[in-house]
Amino acid sequence: MISRLSPSGKLMFRKHLVLSRIALDNLRRFHTRSYVVLLCLWAILVPFLAAVAMLEGIKSQAEVAVDAGADIFVSMDQYGQNAVIPLGMIEKIAKVDGVRKVMPRAVARGYFFNKLCLVVGVPLGGTEAFPAIDLVEGNLPTDRGEILVGEALARENHLRVGQMLAIPGTFAQIVGIFTSRVSIWSANLVFMSFEDVSALFHQEGYATDLLVYTRPGYEGKVVEALYHIQYSEPGARLLRLQGKSLVREYFQRGYNLKGGIFSALYLMAFAVSIPAILVASGLGLTERQREVGILKATGWQTHEVMELVFWENLWLSLIAAPSALLIAFGWLKGLNGALFAQFFISELGLFAKFPVPSQFLPLPLVLAFVLALVITLVGSLLTTWRTAIVSPMEVMR
Amino acid sequence: MIRCRGLSQWYIQKELEPIRAVDEVDLQIPKGALAVITGPSGAGTTTLLCLLATLMRPTAGQIWLCDEEITHYSETALTRLRRERIGFIFQDFKLLPFTSLWRNVAYPLLPTGISESSARARALSSLGSMGLFDRAEHPPEKLSGGQQQRAAIARALIHNPELLFADEPTSNVDAEASEQLLDILQRLRHEGKTLVVASHDPAFLNVADEIHRMSNGRLCAEETR
Numbered sequence: 029m030i031s032r033l034s035p036s037g038k039l040m041f042r043k044h045l046v047l048s049r050i051a052l053d054n055l056r057r058f059h060t061r062s063y064v065v066l067l068c069l070w071a072i073l074v075p076f077l078a079a080v081a082m083l084e085g086i087k088s089q090a091e092v093a094v095d096a097g098a099d100i101f102v103s104m105d106q107y108g109q110n111a112v113i114p115l116g117m118i119e120k121i122a123k124v125d126g127v128r129k130v131m132p133r134a135v136a137r138g139y140f141f142n143k144l145c146l147v148v149g150v151p152l153g154g155t156e157a158f159p160a161i162d163l164v165e166g167n168l169p170t171d172r173g174e175i176l177v178g179e180a181l182a183r184e185n186h187l188r189v190g191q192m193l194a195i196p197g198t199f200a201q202i203v204g205i206f207t208s209r210v211s212i213w214s215a216n217l218v219f220m221s222f223e224d225v226s227a228l229f230h231q232e233g234y235a236t237d238l239l240v241y242t243r244p245g246y247e248g249k250v251v252e253a254l255y256h257i258q259y260s261e262p263g264a265r266l267l268r269l270q271g272k273s274l275v276r277e278y279f280q281r282g283y284n285l286k287g288g289i290f291s292a293l294y295l296m297a298f299a300v301s302i303p304a305i306l307v308a309s310g311l312g313l314t315e316r317q318r319e320v321g322i323l324k325a326t327g328w329q330t331h332e333v334m335e336l337v338f339w340e341n342l343w344l345s346l347i348a349a350p351s352a353l354l355i356a357f358g359w360l361k362g363l364n365g366a367l368f369a370q371f372f373i374s375e376l377g378l379f380a381k382f383p384v385p386s387q388f389l390p391l392p393l394v395l396a397f398v399l400a401l402v403i404t405l406v407g408s409l410l411t412t413w414r415t416a417i418v419s420p421m422e423v424m425r
Numbered sequence: 426m427i428r429c430r431g432l433s434q435w436y437i438q439k440e441l442e443p444i445r446a447v448d449e450v451d452l453q454i455p456k457g458a459l460a461v462i463t464g465p466s467g468a469g470t471t472t473l474l475c476l477l478a479t480l481m482r483p484t485a486g487q488i489w490l491c492d493e494e495i496t497h498y499s500e501t502a503l504t505r506l507r508r509e510r511i512g513f514i515f516q517d518f519k520l521l522p523f524t525s526l527w528r529n530v531a532y533p534l535l536p537t538g539i540s541e542s543s544a545r546a547r548a549l550s551s552l553g554s555m556g557l558f559d560r561a562e563h564p565p566e567k568l569s570g571g572q573q574q575r576a577a578i579a580r581a582l583i584h585n586p587e588l589l590f591a592d593e594p595t596s597n598v599d600a601e602a603s604e605q606l607l608d609i610l611q612r613l614r615h616e617g618k619t620l621v622v623a624s625h626d627p628a629f630l631n632v633a634d635e636i637h638r639m640s641n642g643r644l645c646a647e648e649t650r
Binding site for chain 1: 475480481482500501504505507508509513515519521522523524528532533535536537538539540541544580584
């Protein structure tokens with residue numbers, strides 16, 4: 029490719045190549061300054077990359093959960109909030125054209141093993157009730173008094189398959205331990221039979237919601253029919269219907285909120301970082317100014333000095349962004365997002381008990397590189413330019 | 426070859442009398458001459474040298490280099506002039522630390538589009554002519570004052586300039602290095618280069634073609650041999 033360039037093109041190419049190599053050498057020469065700037069860049073880029081990776085991971089797991097779940101979630105409306113729904117509604121909903129299956133579900137919170145857990149009661153005998161999970165050990169519950177616990181919860185509390193547990197008012201046996209494609213679930217989730225949960229929380233005859241599975245393409249029609257049911261029956265209470273698209277919108281909104289809060293905090297940190305980098309870039313500034321004077325005195329044009337500084341910052345950014353990605357990767361995968369993940373996943377604590385979800389994509393790396401370049405250029409180009417336009421003797425004085 | 430008329434450099438400070446470092450100097454140095462500008466400390470010799478070498482802009486007056494008036498040249502044009510036609514040897518050498526001597530010497534060539542290997546070859550040749558070939562990979566801070574001075578000369582000469590300026594070149598080196606330096610400058614004069622040296626050193630005064638004496642920023646005496 030180089031051989032195809034015109035003579036002036038070759039000259040320019042060689043010039044840029046030489047300047048880039050001098051810039052790399054300068055990073056070595058001023059190694060203290062380079063290390064300080066690199067540390068500042070890591071302090072900015074590592075949280076950024078880790079946060080973006082975590083948000084992407086959470087988003088991806090939420091999508092898995094929604095995809096694996098029911099098509100419509102039906103509950104009663106009470107003062108604009110979800111309320112329990114009588115099991116008698118199952119029969120009416122099942123008759124609607126396009127409905128494939130209706131299952132009751134009881135979702136409650138309770139203390140198990142001295143930890144606030146999410147207890148989910150589902151009808152036994154079908155795998156559809158256990159979406160996005162894989163058994164690590166044992167079986168799915170087939171009878172009342174049997175429970176399924178998440179791997180992280182089992183590990184934390186040294187639980188084994190076959191172990192009997194005292195739960196309020198009765199005993200239950202662990203029949204299986206699961207892991208989940210939605211790793212957050214494995215932390216504090218317990219599956220039981222629907223009847224056990226209803227009895228445990230004294231809500232017999234009611235479900236927190238009904239899971240409605242529809243035939244493909246019927247979701248809209250079913251929702252319409254369900255609205256018709258609630259208005260046609262005299263004295264009927266309002267239903268709350270949440271389709272897959274609505275649930276997806278909810279989590280997307282939550283994701284955007286978390287992302288938005290993080291972005292706001294990050295922008296603030298970014299703004300604060302620029303003066304910090306300026307200070308860091310100012311290390312050895314007198315020496316640097318003297319060098320710019322020497323370069324100018326020996327015939328370097330201002331734009332050539334500027335290009336040299338640009339190359340220095342480009343190299344620094346090229347080193348900083350991938351290394352920050354490696355640190356963020358190690359932090360999330362090796363240290364499981366210790367001290368950091370709690371800002372994104374509530375009730376997590378300083379050290380997560382389950383694999384913190386994360387997904388590393390190429391775009392944030394590119395963004396990190398651009399951020400690093402912008403920060404370092406803002407910190408150095410102006411000062412260099414102001415030095416380079418002064419007569420060499422004045423600068424060297 | 427080098428000419429100036431009414432050349433002045435004033436340093437203006439608030440509530441103080443302006444310092445006239447160079448005051449209305451008229452000077453002419455022919456091509457191929459070794460001219461020495463001398464005078465007591467604070468006479469303005471270094472400032473005059475820097476003005477003639479385009480390292481500073483004068484407050485007033487005109488300068489001609491190689492028969493071109495350069496007073497109103499842009500900074501870019503002056504820099505091009507320095508790159509192509511002027512070499513400067515600083516009193517304190519002004520070599521870049523923590524990098525090899527050959528790279529220091531090659532610095533004026535590096536942004537010209539020359540390959541790094543060619544620049545290195547020319548730098549090694551220039552260092553060789555100063556007897557520093559075996560020190561090419563050393564950083565300047567590991568060398569003696571005399572060796573640093575010769576490296577500074579090598580850098581000033583690497584682009585084969587027509588005009589060479591030297592500011593107190595023997596003030597930071599021992600007697601032996603001073604003698605070597607004098608030999609080198611005389612050799613350069615024989616090669617046809619125009620040399621302008623600001624110095625108090627009597628050795629230079631003895632070999633100079635022209636001596637320009639300064640006092641309080643003004644030229645007070647001129648001697649041509």
